[in-house]
Amino acid sequence: MSTHKRNLTRRRVLGASAIGVAATGAAVAGGTGLLGTASAAAFGYRDDGTNYVVDTGAALVFKVSKSTGDITSLAYKGKEYEGYGGKHSHVESGLGASTVTIRQTGSTILVKVVHGPITQWYAARSGQNNVYLWTNKADASFTATRYIVRVKPGMFPDTGSDAWDSTRDKIIEAGDVWRSPDGTTHSKHYSGKRTIDYDYVGFTTGSAGLWLVRSNHEKASGGPFYRSLLRHSNDGGAGLYEILHYGEAQTEAERFGLQGPYVVGFTDGQAPSSSLFHNNLDTSWADGLGITGWVGKAGRGKVAGVGLKGMDAKYAYTVGFANKDAQYWAKAAAGTGAFSCKGMLPGTYTLTVYKSELAVHTGSVTVAAGATTSLHTLSLTGDPSVAATIWRLGDWDGTPGEFKNAKLMTYAHPSDGRAAKWTGNVTIGSGSEAASFPAYLWKDVNDGVLIYFRLTRAQAAAAHTLRVGVTDAFANGRPRVTVNDWVSAVPTAPTQPDTRSLTTGSYRGNNHTFVFNVPSTAWKTDASQYNVLKLNIVSGSGGTAYLSAGTAFDCIDLLA
Template sequence: MKNESQLKSSKRGVLLRLAIFMALMISAFIIPSSALADFGYTEDSTNYTIDTGANLVFKVKRSNGDISSLIYNGTDYNGYTNKNSHVETGLGQSDVTISQPSSSVIMVKVVYGTLEQYYVARKGENNIYMFRYIADDSVTVTRYIVRLKPSLFPVLNTSNSWYSSYSTLEAKDIFTDTSTGYTYSKHYSDTRVMDYNYTGISNGNVGAYIVRSNHEKASGGPFYRSLIRDNTDVAVNLYEILYYGMAQTDVKRYGLQGPYVLAFTDGGEPSSKLYTGNLKTDWIDSLGIHGWVGSSGRGRVAGVGIKNMKSDYEYVVGFSNDEAQYWTKASDSNGYFSCTNMLPGTYTMTIYKNELAVYTTDVTVTAGGTKILNSITITDDPSDNDVTWRIGDWDGTPLEFKNGSLMTKMHPADSRVESWKGNYIVGTSDASSFPCYIFKDVNNGLIVYFRLNSEQAAKDHTLRIGITGSYIGGRIQPSVNSWTSKLPSASNQPGTRLMTIGTYRGNNYAYSFTVPASAFNTNTRDWNQLKLNVISGSNGSDYLSPAVSIDCIELE
């Protein structure tokens, strides 16, 4: 027989096993905390509150359509200094309504004049899908701004992140750390539209991101650079830019843009399933969003290939008209390209060597159809010209020149920038020693030294100067020895700042000058001097003086 001690031990064992069994049974029925929330919405006199049924609960103000709260895992990340997330700097009194089109979708519609803004939540997702319909220019808005509490995120070590203690360098949007001479601005994203899928910020445990839309109703094309994020100790802003007036060369387009997605994560990157081109959109077809065109109402263009491509250059195929814009990369090996999900219409198709247009034609897209293009031969690449000498190459960028790779992420006055002076000796110098920009007040009168043999010196030559953009009418009037060209006309360029806001891209333009044989030295041992002077009918000072951005200089 068991003694009393053994009986107590046996009883404790049974109770322990029973406790473990009950714990296992209970745990089998416990619902994870992230799934406890109920998908749905409530309303009061001030806000609509939408629970996504995941970890995100957000509020939309009934008066003006602002997002007034973004609660993720119990913490509100929205806003700073009484500012919310909203269209531009906020709409006025609007008609704001909410609906539940299906058991898995909640939609808020904001109507402000001829503008419509939509917020859409899907059950079980930590995402807000946004759409914007603009009928005309009676409502002049250009962007959506997600404003986040800066105390919850770090100030990042990037060119568009800085501290409020830094000094103002230019306008009210470019700053400098006087201890280092480094410069910072919301403009310095260092990113073309075609090169990013999302922008955002993470503190390691929570990430907030805007996954950009396809930009079909935006402006600027694939190479456009604009503000996409800025991050300081007093403000964190994420942007979806639809039309921005700075350095703009494109038309303003109207209609529906979206979806762009505000996505919250547990610190990591947003899902690639949200990227434009990857996102499945058939669920949007039945929501009744103004201007929405599903995949069945769209078409495609495909090219068999491109001939006369140059190695080491990327080729991009762009499509644009006044209604929409698209782009796609061509295959490095044979130039095959395919552009999908396009609205019906006739487009100007442009093939770019890097960022220089080297071929254009018109193509027509039909709903549900595919336009097949036979192999295309590029015939308009100026790099194919026979030349006496050439500085740089024709690619629509100044990146190969001195400071060229820095100018998308800092101001020309930054301490990391090399001297803007620097003459050039043909046959000795390389492009990296020649400044990418010429400012009238900073480094005007740069000289290119070159020699010609007797046969070359006896002929007229064509001097070609390619620019990627200019500021306040800046253009180059060249002189060779004692000869000076006639006054060139200003090219068509944006009317805003250019070289100081992180972009070199205006409208690519090439000036041609006939230099007579009489201008050249007859003694082949003597150096000829090509002097490059920026002229303009407008005035400015220092880095805001008339200026040009160099693409290529050659003597044919």
């Protein structure tokens, strides 16, 4: 039976731990990377009985298994880099028995791997030290979509938040979070980057570099601010990942269809050429290859916006586009807010403008092939920061960035030795309140944090609205508030990802604002006395410690 028909769980999938000669000038014209020192005359492939062996005509020779479609060898300048623990490089956790074919079209060699709902493609271009990859997934038979490049141990330095030593470090959570003797924590999850923040990941020794240049993620899910594992390294080997749908901390439904190209490439230690980046990559050479689902430049459109009105100069703005079939985003220009997004598949998209990571405007836009959709200035009317307040803790930006430990949490576990204590009562008006207030609150760790504040007699004579903004939650954790002797009702849990997030480097879920209408009878009538706001996490589920029910804060304020 084909393995794709098995009902695979996320843990099972994720835990299983062209013939001819092309001139040098033609390869350069392709705009796809640096040439190796070897002669392009060697470009071609052969069948060794078990693998298709592809010589790029540069310094890279790679092999693709004829039975599984795994990459079984990546030899750069005669040195083997691929594989560890008896496993090779592949889509998902390996497809198993597959139909694998190879052919050459001009200066391109194309390998096609078919296994049920997944088709994987590899392409080599004459004279380049790159492998171009596409993944076409038709349904949810596999519960995740990733490609992992497995690298032999000892090829590159094991450094960074995503590196650990299993002979020395101790597992502290779920088999994939480690603590070193110095108290720092490490995990493959701790990339510290959002999708919008990077074009490539990889390793270098200074004299040899192995890189994975990401695709445009148009068929991925999670949007521009999604965080996921990008690489790992340890004493057992290293890995580079193209994550397209991981199933962890996901805020969107999975998209299906062709994703790519993404690129695995070698250099002599330097970063990969910017000509490989998805916004720069010339893929016209792929138009005639017959890749299922491929849509070339002529079949795509563009959106161009004049600008944004109502921006806060302290923040970067991003314009996102999403429908059930594709997602895109573009950075808005500082000052004007002008934006442009090219290479979009035809269709109607929800347009969302983000102040940092907070949605402050939504609309709709339709894209047509070969055309530019021009938009007039968009007025931003959804920023909660414009409301008049008595006090505000943090700022409305869709992140916990102003709060204690927030930045560390994108590349470390909450128990990390570098983290400040998670307790953090604050007094409004004392200075540096936000920096003293914990970014996260857990039922079993720091529940019951207090905020002290004074009101004038006039303010205390009226009812006020208290807003508590959150960015994510674990195990349906949500805040219930107590103001002096007044206790709020238990709020309804909003929709949030149902996997780990706060302990795996991500605070990104579905931004939500809890609104509490506090009556005038709740306040202290003596203006010299402090009112006490208490925040408790409520939930009917969750484990213990940092896996108990919890939430991440965006902003808390009391409206005037």
